Amino acid sequence: MFEREIAQVLDYVAQGYGVRVVGVPGSGRTTVARMLVTALEDRGTNVYSVFAIRSLKTVPYAGILSMGFDLRSRTLGILGIAEELTRQLLRKDLHALVVDGIDDLDRESLAIVDVVHRRTGVPLIVTTDGGPLRQGSAAALLEQWPQATVALSSLHYDQASGLIAEILGAPADVDTTALILTKSGGNLRLMVRILESARLSGRLVLKGSLWHLRSGQNLTNEHLSGTIEALLHGLTSDEARVLSLLALRGPSPVSEIQADAGEDKLGTLDALEHRGLISVTAGPDGRLLASVFPPIVEEHLRAHARSKRKILRSSIPEGATLELESGSSTDPAIALAALRGEMTGNHAAMARHFQKGLEALEELHYGRWNSDRSMANAVSFLRVYWGAPVNRRRVLDVFEHTDSAGSDPADLLFFIITRSLWTVLDAGDLPAAMQALDRFAAEEPEWQSEIRAWSLFLDACYNRMPGDWDAVLNALPAGHLDSGVILVVRALLELFRFNPEAALHTIDAAPAPDTLPRYEILVRGLALFSSGRTDEALGYALDRRRDALERIDQFSLVVSSYVAALALLYRGLFDEAEYLMGWAFSLRRPGFLLGSIYNAMLRLSSLRTGATSPSLGEQAGTETREVGPLPAVGTGVYNLVARPPTDADSFDRAGARLVQDHIEHGYTFEAVYSGLILLCLFPGTRLKHTLNGVLQDMNNTTHRQLLQVAEAAIEGNTTHLDTVLEDYTSDEDTYQIAMLLQGAVRRHRASGSLAVAAAIEERARRFVDRFGPEGTFIPFAPVSDASLTAREREVALLAGLSSNADIADKLGLSVRTVETHISNARRKTGATTRSQLSAMVRARSS
The missing domain is CATH 1.10.10.10 (Winged helix-like DNA-binding domain superfamily/Winged helix DNA-binding domain)
Incomplete structure (x- = not known):
């Protein structure tokens, strides 16, 4: 946690700059300060640190005394103590000052720090809330000291998962982790207290190797009151009133709550936003939507107001709709820049707005079905559940008690398709699902073609690719083209067998599908990616993700995040990919087919850390097969990275065997993707030979240059490698080749060929200098x-x-x-x- 921020600070300090670490209360500022002290000391730097305490702000010299100065030093006065500290600092070559919570430092200590800094020029690292237009001497001094700024954002999903494992001794399941992250708003201090209080109150239970929230329990409990009240400490009466009213109303337009903000309307709302107690999202029409933040504070205030504040209860809570800034572009550079801009904002608040909208949709459609249990209402409800977290009781209720009399045949088709998928995923019973589909086809012969196509799809996903699937599809009567089932299934199966151009042609030729409308994002995005058009796939997926956020469509959000994450990871942009996947994780585990893609992203999130931090991948579960039709849907690559064999030859054999297993199941797309990842992590002869054979059988030359580099690097033939690298022209594999060369260095070093390793390392450096891939390289090696x-x-x-x-x-x-x-x-x-x-x-x- 905070490794990126720590690295930024250390880099600035190494250049002689002071650093201001900015974050809201509870964001982890003190944790970062302590980590910086340790990191600097490990580098041989002599660190003088002050950790200010708010309650001691009016106590003279309290901060300086915390550094270990004798109490009698106060008789020397400010200048005397500054002189002594200056003398100590100048005795050492490497030194730094760290002040945590400079806004809470007493006036005398602040003056001493200022004098010492001016006399020595020592790098000064301070943590602060960074509020604008602050009054007082600390603000004035911060403006005078030359400093870089490092901002602490709210925690992401992977950080939350790691924190849970550290505090509780084991990770939590996906839904519990997402719930803790959402309720805390990514606030470190609040997340720690939620974990501690949930354990104290017995709300968490360890099942196997994962913590779960007990059934029927929530995270709000009496032990959190003190922590939440501390976050609210110091609010003015106007601020407290606005916050309580907003908690009762739920997300509301800013223009509607300004009337309750007292005389200084904008000042009150600005102060609350700065303290991180309200989140504001801009809508396409220019309106601003505000809500109390973090969500657990909203729940605390709402419960308090409803139980004890009758006047405030006159406000009626209303639902919220997530609104985002308008404008989108499939240009990958523009889309990527927009994503990076989003990463600097309050992603936890955005996720909360989305989640509220999704919950409102579920309640709306379930309520309609409960009032009128018609097939049309059932289908509307189930379409929400194709993406939203599933309430199992409600799903079974709808399946068992829907009235099918007089139903639209197209609604019946969607209902039986969804029920068959539920049978496979909930009960693991593929034969029962197939039997149900056969019965429906017999009862509704006009849908036999669609049912046969869907049966092929289920068999391909959860068993293996049928050898005659294309002949079966070609022989089917046309059926109902407007349903799109046959064409979507054909496109997906073409994708599974690594025929992206055929998949694109099929989806382009299809009319807008009525039954399975959102599969186009998955097919088109993955077809672009697998055909080597990585940037195009990235721009397309990010654009569709933005549309999904605006429509409150979790199915499309998860699918587009998966495609974009694959494209980003292929370029080595792990921070951006992990942000996208973490955003999806924070919404809790979705239902139906999305569960497999969601689990795939959990495994992909563990690629960078590999064996060092496998907890995210473990949350996906271990019951899945090693092979799967799409990247990371099977566990094979994750298992090899998280629990690698203890020597290079075993890794090579295991990787080649995994690629071959995918081919035997008909999953050529995942065979190629798995082979490329493993070959670039730790190249080996068997793996290269197997992957090359797969691509030759497909007449695919997309990765020809990469395989040429791999052959020369594995052999250690530097003359051949020089020729191949000299002839190389930049393509979609530039980052992968740079990573492959790094992997070859590690392989030859592990085998004792140090001279060859050094020679390849030099060529890897020149390759990076020449082509400049911007990605992060994975320091992986299967060594015991x-x-x-x-x-x-x-x-x-x-x-x-x-x-x-x-x-x-x-x-x-x-x-x-x-x-x-x-x-x-x-x-x-x-x-x-x-x-x-x-x-x-x-x-x-x-």
């Missing part, structure tokens, strides 16, 4: 930690959470010895950071 000594393993396990000094004290070693053990362990395991080393050794030890 068996070569670590017992002491190295012991130190490595502590390295992720403790400083060298703390480890030395605990184990009775010198700091220098601890540094040596960590350096040796990182060299042997290939870990690039202390936290990665610790997690890697912990995972392999278990």
Whole structure:
């Protein structure tokens, strides 16, 4: 957690700049400050740190005393203490000052820090709420000190998952993690307290290796009151009134709540937004929609107002609709820039608005069905559940008690298709689903073609690709073309067998499908991606995601996020991909077919950290087969990355076998994608040969240049490699080739061919300089930690959470010895950071 922010601060400090770390209360500012002290000390920097406490702000010299100065130092006065501190700092070559909570630092300590900074020029790192137009000496001094700024945003899904595992000792299931993230609004302090109070009140239960929220329980409990009241401390009467009214009403246009904001309307709302207590989303018509934030604060205030504040209860809560800024573009550069802009905003608030809209849709359609249990109302409800988190009781209720008399045949078709899918996913009973489809076809012969096509699709997804599927589809009567079932199934099966042009041709030739309208995003996006048009797939998917956000359409949101994430990962843009997937995770697990894609994204989210942090992938479950029709739907790649074999040859054999297993099931698309990932992570002869054979059988030359580089790099033939790289022209595989060269370096180094490894490493550097792929490279190597000594393993396990000094004290070693053990362990395991080393050794030890 916060590794990216820590790296940014350290980079600025290395350049001689001071840094201002900005975040709202509870965002993790103090955690970041402590991590920075440890990181700087590990680099040999002498750090003087002050951790201010709000209750001591009026106590003279409280901050300076926390640095360990003798109490009698106050007799020296501000200048005397500043002189002494300056003298100590100038005795060392490397030094830094860290002040956490500078807004709460007492006036005397602040003056001393200012004097020392001016005299020494020492890098000064401060944490602050960064509020605009703040009054007081701290604000004035911050403006004078030369500083870079690093902002702390709300936590993402993967960070929340890691935090849960750290606090509770094991990760939580997907829905519980999403609920905790949503309720806390990504606020670190609030998330920690929610976890602690939920455990204290017995609301969480450990099932297998994952924590689950007990059935019928929610996260709001009496133990949270103190934490929430602390977040609300210091509100003016106008601010408190607006917040309580907004909690009762739910998300409301800003223009409607300004009347309740007192005399200084804009000032009141601006202050609440700055403190992170309301979130505001801009709509396409220019209106602003505000809601209390984080959501658990809204629940606390609403419960309090409804139980004790009768006057405020005159406000009636209303539903909300998520509104986003208008404008979109399939231009990948524009779409990517828009995504990066979104990443700097309050994604937790946006997710909450979307979730509220989705809940409102579910309640609306279920209520209509409950009043009139017609087939038309059932279909409207089930269409919501194709994307939304599923209430199992409601689904079964609709399946069992819908009146089919006089129904539109097209509605009947959608109903039976959905029910067959539910039978497979809920009960794992593919034969029962097929029998139900056969019965329907016998009762409704006009839909036999559509039912036969859907049966082929289920068999292809949950068993294997039927060998004669195209002949079966070709022999079917035309059926109802407007339903789109036959054409959508054909397009998906063409995609599964890695025939993207045929999939695109099929979907382009089809009329707008009535029964399965949202599959076009999946087919078109993946067809563009698998045909090597990665940027085009990215722009298209991001554009469709934006449409889905505006329409409150979780099915399209998850599908477009999956396509965009694949395209981003193929370019090495892990931060952007993980943001998209984390956004989808924060909405809780969706139902029906989306469950497989959702699980696939959980596994994809673990690719960068691999064996060092597999908890996200584990949330997807282990009951799935190793193979699947689409990337990461099967567990094969994830298993090899998260729990790799202990030597390079075993990894090569396992990778080649996995590719072959996909081919035997007819899943050529995933065979190629899996082969490319594994080959670039750790290239091997068998894997390269198997992948090359698959592509030759398909007459596909998209990855010809990559395979040529792989052959030369695996052989260690630098002359041949020079020729291939010199002839290389930039294509969609530029990032993959850069990663492949890095993998070849690790492979030759592991085999003891150090000279070859060094030669390839130099060529990898020149390749990156020449083509400039912007992605992050995965430091992966299937190497056991068996070569670590017992002491190295012991130190490595502590390295992720403790400083060298703390480890030395605990184990009775010198700091220098601890540094040596960590350096040796990182060299042997290939870990690039202390936290990665610790997690890697912990995972392999278990």
